[in-house]
Amino acid sequence: MIRYALTRLALLVLGLFVASALIFTTLRILPGDIAQLIAGVNSTPEQLAGIRERLGLDRPLPVQYGEWIGGILTGDLGRSQLTGTPVVSELLQKAEVTVPLGILSFVIALLVALPFGVYAAVRRHRPDGVAVSVGAQALAAVPVVWAGMMLVVVFAVTLGWLPAQGFPRAGWADPAAAFRALVLPAVTIGVVEGAVLLRFVRSATLQAMGQEFVRTAAAKGLTRTQALLRHGLPSVGLSVVTVLGVQVAGIMVGAVVIEQLFSLPGIGRMLVEDTGNRDLVKVQGELLVLTGLVLVIGFLVDLVHRLLDPRQREAE
């Protein structure tokens, strides 16, 4: 187990390096010029040169990469080329919105997927089970953006129950308002992701139902449902854990679009803006953090999976 953990850890670190190299390399071939944006349209060559020097854009690429990596190891992701504020503090501030959004979405997704997925599996030959399954398929096919808009029209504009956009300026100092601001966005992401997850849960449940020990338990007199709940759920849980990493990616990506739609000052929206502004340093930092997050969660998932399932065979 220890050896497994160490191997995965080494792979994680390697993954982070490869990711950082890929991100850095890709973003350096920009056609736009950050110095030009700051200097603006009527600037002189001296103004441009001055800005370039100040931001270190005139140093060779490998040196810039090295500086960036060195900074990361000391917890410094550099400073925004536009505002000079440290990237890390920006990320932390925006994370106040995105992290709760992500967690809330995830919880909602689980609340949707787990009970309904099991239900759909157990009653798969009945109309209601089929209906749930079909419904989930349909929901999973809906573009998140569209889902969000529909919810806004109903709950914000028409009914007025929830805010249509924005996040309170006071942030979490006013927890009730902050929470209310995240409800519609989280429900949008959560329901769509939940529908996707539901299919997993359903087939994992089907698998579990076919397992020996469940059938045996059923034979011993427990109802199928009881047998399933008592013995099958752990393996269902295991299968769900397996796809957690990809779920996180899905939620993260949903957050980017949804933050744009609901004007939430989160990491996703910041990424979209910074990409448009060609703020290299920030975009690098944001992409690295996001992909790093997926890698880390994947790593944790692998460990948990391994811990929970001693019968797992080595892949190769």
Next chain:
Amino acid sequence: MLRRTALAATALLAAGALFLSGCTGSQPAPSGSAGTPDPDATVNVRLVLEPGNLDIRETAGSALDQILIDNVYQGLVSRTPDQKIVPALASDYEVSADKLTYTFTLREGVTFHDGQPLTPQDVVWSLTQVRDTATYRDSARLANVSGIAADGQKITLTLKAPDSTLLWSLTGRAGLILKEGDKVDRKTAANGTGPFRLADWREGDSIVFERFADYWGTASSAAEVVFSYVSDNQAALSGALAGEFDVLTGFDANLKDQVEANGDFSLDIGDSTDKGTLAFNQASGPLADKRVRKAIRQAIDKTAIVEALGAGKTMYGPIPSLDPGYEDLSKVAPFDPEAARNLLSEAGAKNLSLTLTIPSAYGTTIPQILVSNLRDVGITLKVNPVEFPTWVNDVYVNKDYQLSFVLHTEARDFENWANPDYYFTYDNPEVQKLYAEAVAATDDAAAADLLKEAARIVSEDDAADWLYNGQSVLAVASDVSGMPTVNVNERLNVAELAKSEG
């Protein structure tokens, strides 16, 4: 009077300015009538484009001028929404008969937000800094100023040559007075003399202004003004209907039914100097032929554009109605697809294919109309939407484009047409001569006439096409008063913005 255009970030501001409403005429006076203003009120204003940073000296972008000038920073003089120059930090000023000496009387008892007093030395220092630091925006506007001196409260500017644009320039960035030796980080903070202090900047979300208690003039009507940056019009509307915004700028007039039905808001429309300019790269290629350019102008239905946007006015020349030198030039290139087709076949330009470079923030209405209109006369238009930095690089710097659309929001920027190096690629010595004469003119009326003449030549040369003159479209809550309605994208003075009690 005349000014170089500040385009950077105009694009995104324009996303707001794009949505304009019918011909209800302009109201230069602030809008709204309400009950007794509540002195402790917070007014929430929605804006579209957030500044990248707040460095008023070095960072380009009308998003900064819009909120920082007159509210936070001030100059010796200022201008009203209807483009009149009025005293600000100078209690009065005098211009010598030969227009070579400008004397300002500096007010006494003015303090900066950090408590330090405003001294004549600060004025001399600020103006000298701007003139002498090449990296400062608008530095070149003070190029004609040879001497800046203070004698007691009198500040004297001596010019090398008459410059009829100087006073106007002093109402903008070039004239802002900062504290000498100030250590504040201009990118994220501000120390000015205006009625508001910069209280908070939550990047990506909002900027908060707080009333400055020790302001030298009339205190601001509202205790706090919050500028919320919401790019999506739908979200902004939903927010307004839900009570989160008191004022929506850059509003889409097509959504006005919802706003008016709601009853809590009224739509206010004001003129602006936003010029939707379709530039032609006439240095070479098919657009070097004047007939092709004229054909394009006559193929585009400006009335339909204005109708589609919901607000705005048609425009057929480089000077908008708010600026001196305006003339209605609609007869120069009226909408006439038949004539356009004839011109094109005369020029031997069959099956022309052209590319339009346009910042993507402008949305889709304009490109859709252009594609359709040009198709009707046999031109295939490809649309290349780019991020603003790419536009700057490709179009503005490298002139690597065929057609380009951008909203020029600056007032009095005719000088671009007199600059052969500007991205317009327009070079007419007669226009240049007329412009130089206008700058040197000692009489405002004479200057205006010279500009008018020059503008007519520009239009007759088909140097570009002007798709519309934008209007500021605002949705203002019924309990809000004092909201300027003219040229809001360029300058938004919120000192009189108030919300009534109850």
Next chain:
Amino acid sequence: MRRAQWAARVWASGPGRFGVIVVLAITVTAIVSLLWTPLDPQRVDIANRWAGPGAGHLLGTDGSGRDILSLLMAGARTTVLVAVGAGVIATVIGLVLAALGALTPRPVREGVTVLVDILIAFPVLLIAMMISAVWGGSLLVVIASVGIGFGVNIARVTRPELRRILRSDFVLAGRASGLTPSQNLWRHLLPNVAPVFIVQLSWGMAVAVLAEAGLSYLGFGAPLTQPSWGLLLADLQRFISVHPLSVLWPGLAITLTVLGFNLLGDALRDATDPTLSRGSEPRGTEPPAAVTA
């Protein structure tokens, strides 16, 4: 023979049939639109903007007066293009990486496996934004990002299949009977891997359509004048509070198409897996949790 069996089984199931019909309908619409649409989708008609469904415009018009039905039909072209394009790229990348990860000597295999595992961490949308930041958004960006993102996914899923088949009896038999490795490949590996592959492709195309919608909304997808469902959605959505009905059409079109591809993939998976009986472990795979929004 096997293929006919699969086809029959897919057709026999309700969802499968639905999926086939939808995919066919979209493809036919796309082809037809090349020759004919009720009106020119680019034709602007300001006087008639925001018209409701009616005689001249079956589904109404948008904010510039363009006919929505024509836009939807022309948009099907873009959808097919993105789906097929992404599918092709994903196939190539997936096959190459899977082959590299299964058929090569051990060090290369291990390296490729690790690389694939790392690349999986890049969600499609982030890949697209990264590329967009460099070259600006475009359909090519969407196709490439989905192709890369999904290709890697396919590789990860296909590789164990390849390994398994490599060791299976009839492949070994093939080798024993003197077939060269490439002959072996053609005769045994590919046909056996194909089912897993096709299933993944079908799901991948669903992802591609969703990706186009999301990326076009963010402004990194289809160019402004290319009829596209995602762009139409973004366009119409700006006025949703005053014209809610119009957004329905592109949203429905996208949802139906995605649903069609997903159900088709599911049905293919069920049909082509001979070991699959109710309750036992389905070999091959699960649909990927959304790699894009």
